Amino acid sequence: MKPQRPPKKASNLALRAIVGVALIAVAMLSVIVGGLAFWLLCVALGLVMMAEWADLHATPPQTKRLAQYALSVPLAIMAPTLGAGPGFFALGLIAGAGFFIVIVTRRQGLALGAAYVGLPVLALLLIRSQPGGIVFALWALALVWACDIGAYFAGRFFGGPKLAPRISPNKTWAGLAGGVLAAGALAALLHVAYGLPLRLTLATPFLAVLAQIGDLYESWLKRRAGVKDSGTILPGHGGVLDRLDGLVPVAPIAAFLVILPKVYWW
Numbered sequence: 001m002k003p004q005r006p007p008k009k010a011s012n013l014a015l016r017a018i019v020g021v022a023l024i025a026v027a028m029l030s031v032i033v034g035g036l037a038f039w040l041l042c043v044a045l046g047l048v049m050m051a052e053w054a055d056l057h058a059t060p061p062q063t064k065r066l067a068q069y070a071l072s073v074p075l076a077i078m079a080p081t082l083g084a085g086p087g088f089f090a091l092g093l094i095a096g097a098g099f100f101i102v103i104v105t106r107r108q109g110l111a112l113g114a115a116y117v118g119l120p121v122l123a124l125l126l127i128r129s130q131p132g133g134i135v136f137a138l139w140a141l142a143l144v145w146a147c148d149i150g151a152y153f154a155g156r157f158f159g160g161p162k163l164a165p166r167i168s169p170n171k172t173w174a175g176l177a178g179g180v181l182a183a184g185a186l187a188a189l190l191h192v193a194y195g196l197p198l199r200l201t202l203a204t205p206f207l208a209v210l211a212q213i214g215d216l217y218e219s220w221l222k223r224r225a226g227v228k229d230s231g232t233i234l235p236g237h238g239g240v241l242d243r244l245d246g247l248v249p250v251a252p253i254a255a256f257l258v259i260l261p262k263v264y265w266w
Helices: 008-033 035-056 061-077 088-105 108-129 133-158 173-194 198-225 240-244 247-258
Strands: 162-164 168-172
Touching: 008 035, 008 133, 035 061, 035 108, 035 198, 035 240, 061 088, 061 108, 088 108, 108 133, 108 247, 133 168, 133 173, 133 198, 133 247, 162 173, 162 198, 168 173, 168 198, 173 198, 198 247
Parallel strands: none
Antiparallel strands: 162 168
């Protein structure tokens, strides 16, 4: 009698969990170390994201590399101590990279990738550079993680009506609610334990909804491109965009909230 193989679905879930924990550990370590370590991680992820964005827009290899080179200029300028750091100069270079791409390639969709990738990288580096930046950066990242985890388990446990069946058939309204609750609970914990400002704590549920919108947008891009995943670099997860799609819209808004002038009762 042949031994029974474990269910493939369970095996995939275990692989996803292992890779997911490893990714979180690397991200948290880089945030804590900060400086060039965090910048290098953001740059590496940004260049891979740009490549995956180009693939989702059916871009030839040579043109894809051109887009990566164009984006590498503002990413390099953001380097702490070595460059100008995250600021208005880098923001202008992100816009310049987009203009350069569209002028040279005549591909508007590809050019939008400069902002889609460059803005969240700029935002994360800006958040980390602030006083108390470790807590702020971990909050911005962890709220997206908590939202994803809460949405996954709430969706599997409760099921129910689909959120956007034409775009992402597996997402449910229960999953959305679970993600928002999980992110909100995490923010409340950070507020009590580490002094996360009240404005960030109260904004977290809304940012969790924004993370879900970012996830749906990337699902729409993949459906339009006729692919299941944005890439294959992460075993069990697909591409980097598949894991960071929720962070893309969250990071710029989180950065804006972090640098808002402090109000005494916040």
